[in-house]
Amino acid sequence: MQEKIQSGEIRFNSTMTGIIRRTYLEDMKGLPPSTLWIDLLQTGHNRQAKSEQKKLAGGSVEGLFATPKPERFIREILQIATKEGDLVLDSFAGSGTTGAVAHKMGRRWIMVELGDHCHTHIIPRLQKVIDGADTGGITHAANWQGGGGFRYYKLAPSLLRQDAYGQWVINKEYNAEMLAQALCKLEGFTYAPSDAHYWMHGHSTERDFIYVTTANLNHQQLQQLSNEVGTECSLLVLCTAFRGRGDYPNLTVKKIPKQVLSRCEWGHDDYSLQVENLPKASAKPGQQGLFREEDMK
Numbered sequence: 636m637q638e639k640i641q642s643g644e645i646r647f648n649s650t651m652t653g654i655i656r657r658t659y660l661e662d663m664k665g666l667p668p669s670t671l672w673i674d675l676l677q678t679g680h681n682r683q684a685k686s687e688q689k690k691l692a693g694g695s696v697e698g699l700f701a702t703p704k705p706e707r708f709i710r711e712i713l714q715i716a717t718k719e720g721d722l723v724l725d726s727f728a729g730s731g732t733t734g735a736v737a738h739k740m741g742r743r744w745i746m747v748e749l750g751d752h753c754h755t756h757i758i759p760r761l762q763k764v765i766d767g768a769d770t771g772g773i774t775h776a777a778n779w780q781g782g783g784g785f786r787y788y789k790l791a792p793s794l795l796r797q798d799a800y801g802q803w804v805i806n807k808e809y810n811a812e813m814l815a816q817a818l819c820k821l822e823g824f825t826y827a828p829s830d831a832h833y834w835m836h837g838h839s840t841e842r843d844f845i846y847v848t849t850a851n852l853n854h855q856q857l858q859q860l861s862n863e864v865g866t867e868c869s870l871l872v873l874c875t876a877f878r879g880r881g882d883y884p885n886l887t888v889k890k891i892p893k894q895v896l897s898r899c900e901w902g903h904d905d906y907s908l909q910v911e912n913l914p915k916a917s918a919k920p921g922q923q924g925l926f927r928e929e930d931m932k
C-alpha cells in the first residue's frame with residue numbers, strides 16, 4: 636500500500652474521504668474493451684428490428700426471424716469498424732440487415748445465405764434498398780436515396796469428386812450443359828452453344844471456340860473436328876480422354892479432370908485467391924440498380 640501511495644497509483648481525494656486508484660493501460664493487456672450501449676435511440680432494440688422487418692415484409696409476420704438486429708445497431712458497428720468503400724462480409728446473412736445497412740452507408744458487401752429466405756427476404760430487401768423504396772431502418776439518417784446494385788450467385792455442386800480409387804472424376808450431378816457452362820467459366824470462354832455446330836459450346840474471340848465432352852476421342856473424331864473447324868479458327872477440346880495420332884494444328888486437346896485441377900488453387904492461407912473481375916451488368920429498364928442472377932459459379 637505504501638509503495639502504491641508513493642508511486643501515485645493510489646491517491647486520496649481532497650477531503651481524504653475517498654481513495655482514487657490509477658490504473659495503467661499496459662497492465663490491462665488481454666482485457667477486451669467494454670462498452671455498454673444503452674442509448675436505445677442510437678442503437679435501436681429488438682422490438683424495433685421486428686417492426687422494421689414487418690414493414691419490409693409488407694405487414695406479414697410469416698417467416699420472420701426471432702431475433703433480428705435493428706439497422707441502427709449494425710450502423711454503429713460499421714461506423715466503428717469500416718469506412719466508405721470498404722467490403723463488409725456477413726457469411727450468415729439471415730434477413731440481410733448487415734448488407735442493407737452497409738449498402739446505405741456506402742460500403743460494399745458480400746452476404747452468404749443457404750436458406751430460402753435468401754429469396755424471400757434478402758433479395759427483395761436489397762432490391763428495395765437499391766430502388767430507394769426502403770423507407771425504414773437507417774434510410775432517413777443516412778439520407779439514402781437508392782442506387783448501386785448487386786450480383787447474385789448460386790453455388791454449383793463440386794465439379795470433381797474422387798472415386799473409390801482416389802481418382803478425380805466428373806461429379807455425376809453435372810449434366811452435359813452444366814459441364815460445358817462450368818468449363819467455359821473456368822477457361823475464360825463465353826458460354827454460347829451453337830445450333831449449327833455440335834462442337835461450338837462457347838467462344839473467347841470471334842475465331843476461338845471451346846468444345847466440352849465426356850467422350851473418349853479417337854484419331855478419326857479429332858481429325859474430323861479439325862477439318863470442320865478449318866484453318867481460320869481454333870478450338871479448345873476438353874474431353875475425358877483422347878488417343879490422337881496426328882498433328883491437329885487448329886486444336887488444343889486437354890483432359891477434363893487434369894485441366895480443371897490445374898485451374899484450382901490450393902493451400903492458400905490468406906485471401907490471395909484469383910477472383911474474376913466481372914464486367915458490370917446493365918440495368919433493367921426502369922430500374923436504378925443492377926441486379927443479375929448468375930446461375931453457376
Ligand SMILES: C[S@@+](CC[C@H](N)C(=O)[O-])C[C@H]1O[C@@H](n2cnc3c(N)ncnc32)[C@H](O)[C@@H]1O
Binds near residue numbers: 703725727733750
Ligand atoms: C442468426 S442468422 C444471421 C443473422 C444476421 N447475420 C444478422 O446480423 O441479423 C444465421 C443465418 O445463417 C444461415 N446459415 C447457417 N449456416 C450457414 C452456412 N453454412 N452457409 C450459409 N448460411 C448459413 C442461417 O440460415 C441463418 O439465416
